[in-house]
Amino acid sequence: MVLQQLGGSISRALQQMSNATIIDEKVLNECLNEITRALLQSDVQFKLVRDMQTNIKKIVNLDDLAAGHNKRRIIQQAVFNELCKILDPGKPSFTLKKGKTSVVMFVGLQGSGKTTTCTKYAFHHQKKGWKPALVCADTFRAGAFDQLKQNATKAKIPFYGSYMESDPMKIAVEGVERFKKENCDLIIVDTSGRHKQETALFEEMRQVSEATKPDLVIFVMDSSIGQAAFDQAQAFKQSVAVGAVIITKMDGHAKGGGALSAVAATKSPIIFIGTGEHMDEFEVFDVKPFVSRLLGMGDLSGFMDKIQEVVPMDQQPELLQKLSEGTFTLRIMYEQFQNILKMGPIGQVFSMLPGFSSELMPKGREKDGQAKIKQLDSSNPKIMNESRMMRIARGSGRLVKEVMEMMEEYKRLAKIWSKMKGLKIPKKGDMSALSRNMNAQHMSKVLPPQMLKQIGGMGGLQSLMKQMGSTKDMMGMFGGGDN
Ligand SMILES: Nc1nc2c(ncn2[C@@H]2O[C@H](COP(=O)(O)OP(=O)(O)OP(=O)(O)O)[C@@H](O)[C@H]2O)c(=O)[nH]1
Numbered sequence: 001m002v003l004q005q006l007g008g009s010i011s012r013a014l015q016q017m018s019n020a021t022i023i024d025e026k027v028l029n030e031c032l033n034e035i036t037r038a039l040l041q042s043d044v045q046f047k048l049v050r051d052m053q054t055n056i057k058k059i060v061n062l063d064d065l066a067a068g069h070n071k072r073r074i075i076q077q078a079v080f081n082e083l084c085k086i087l088d089p090g091k092p093s094f095t096l097k098k099g100k101t102s103v104v105m106f107v108g109l110q111g112s113g114k115t116t117t118c119t120k121y122a123f124h125h126q127k128k129g130w131k132p133a134l135v136c137a138d139t140f141r142a143g144a145f146d147q148l149k150q151n152a153t154k155a156k157i158p159f160y161g162s163y164m165e166s167d168p169m170k171i172a173v174e175g176v177e178r179f180k181k182e183n184c185d186l187i188i189v190d191t192s193g194r195h196k197q198e199t200a201l202f203e204e205m206r207q208v209s210e211a212t213k214p215d216l217v218i219f220v221m222d223s224s225i226g227q228a229a230f231d232q233a234q235a236f237k238q239s240v241a242v243g244a245v246i247i248t249k250m251d252g253h254a255k256g257g258g259a260l261s262a263v264a265a266t267k268s269p270i271i272f273i274g275t276g277e278h279m280d281e282f283e284v285f286d287v288k289p290f291v292s293r294l295l296g297m298g299d300l301s302g303f304m305d306k307i308q309e310v311v312p313m314d315q316q317p318e319l320l321q322k323l324s325e326g327t328f329t330l331r332i333m334y335e336q337f338q339n340i341l342k343m344g345p346i347g348q349v350f351s352m353l354p355g356f357s358s359e360l361m362p363k364g365r366e367k368d369g370q371a372k373i374k375q376l377d378s379s380n381p382k383i384m385n386e387s388r389m390m391r392i393a394r395g396s397g398r399l400v401k402e403v404m405e406m407m408e409e410y411k412r413l414a415k416i417w418s419k420m421k422g423l424k425i426p427k428k429g430d431m432s433a434l435s436r437n438m439n440a441q442h443m444s445k446v447l448p449p450q451m452l453k454q455i456g457g458m459g460g461l462q463s464l465m466k467q468m469g470s471t472k473d474m475m476g477m478f479g480g481g482d483n
Pocket residue numbers: 108109110111112113114115116117138141144147192193194248249250251252273274275276277
């Protein structure tokens with residue numbers, strides 16, 4: 001994924017700076033130049049990048065920093081903050097309220113990925129316990145209804161549309177009414193994205209919006225246009241009350257960073273990003289956890305959220321008990337990965353763990369990784385000796401090296417969890433509380449040694465946590481917080 005490359009370049013620049021014996025102006029400039037290059041390649045606006053560089057230099061005035069200050073930590077924190085600033089629309093993202101029926105209307109140009117994204121959005125909410133339904137009000141593009149029907153059937157989501165009716169308002173109103181009667185609590189209306197006559201498109205959007213009175217209008221946009229996203233987002237905002245944005249195809253285009261920052265500049269909150277054609281290649285977008293993951297710092301609360309999504313309710317207390325005892329067996333990894341496999345790409349999940357850059361599981365290799373996991377079913381890593389691994393490799397048609405890599409990954413995870421021993425178990429079903437219960441001691445054990453060193457060891461971590469006010473905020477800094 002292109003974002004992985006951007007994240008990789010930035011974290012490598014920070015890492016190289018950390019490896020330097022002395023951090024002077026030259027080392028800082030080299031690091032900032034690397035970061036600047038990576039951001040410009042991703043089509044982030046030149047002014048934003050230049051301002052970021054100036055701000056970091058202002059914060060990190062090497063001459064003014066008294067001896068004893070941890071320069072690395074200050075620089076890293078400044079980079080983190082500045083990247084968050086670039087992506088922050090200055091507005092909280094809209095959240096739908098459970099317990100009442102919400103109508104969500106999707107708008108966007110033809111080919112932006114709107115129809116696919118409607119289903120991804122419905123599927124995401126279905127997994128969280130919502131009862132979604134899809135309405136196809138695109139009567140302009142032949143085949144639009146068939147596409148929605150096909151996607152909806154695959155995801156087992158009810159749908160409504162017509163091959164005969166040519167009035168999008170009529171279909172939208174009928175569909176919304178029908179699903180309200182059927183007690184669906186999330187009714188999603190897909191609209192036309194015709195691009196020939198822009199004025200006709202905007203007029204149609206306004207009319208469908210008038211007729212259905214949506215609680216939220218989501219604008220879907222293709223990331224490949226980079227910073228030109230600013231003008232497109234503004235044009236849509238001026239025609240209809242856009243409440244949130246979803247950016248698609250972040251997997252295939254080098255300009256993703258530019259699109260994200262340009263949309264933020266229009267003060268529109270981005271709520272999801274599309275990272276592939278499949279239903280589960282869809283990620284919640286939240287600035288701090290996103291930047292944290294981009295820099296390889298993880299997103300523990302996202303990880304907990306994912307576990308909550310994929311682990312059956314009746315298995316959750318047992319899993320939590322084991323994790324809080326610091327027990328992370330190969331069997332647990334296997335079972336949890338089996339659960340995760342049902343839900344989505346492993347790279348997405350791995351990147352939520354501190355120290356696991358999403359680059360570790362490049363997109364093309366993800367399927368390989370999933371296949372590897374499927375082959376491994378053992379509860380005791382000690383019996384995973386060389387001959388066993390060779391047998392597994394032979395039996396699964398894999399290289400011994402791949403089986404060994406999988407075991408190494410297991411050992412890393414097991415080590416992280418073994419250090420979580422003593423973590424207070426949250427009350428039943430409240431997995432996100434697990435991250436809230438972490439204190440500096442836990443954090444220091446979970447963070448990779450290199451990163452802890454950059455923060456300034458245990459002392460640096462404690463003072464950082466004090467500065468930030470609470471563990472919760474600290475988790476936010478490393479990608480956590482309540483989403
Ligand atoms: N790689 C990738 N492809 C995507 C993503 N989202 C959608 N697509 C693909 O983009 C193409 C266009 O998607 P559609 O959903 O048909 O686009 P649309 O905006 O609904 O088009 P109209 O209905 O004509 O307005 C399809 O081939 C999708 O599979 C994504 O996040 N990544």
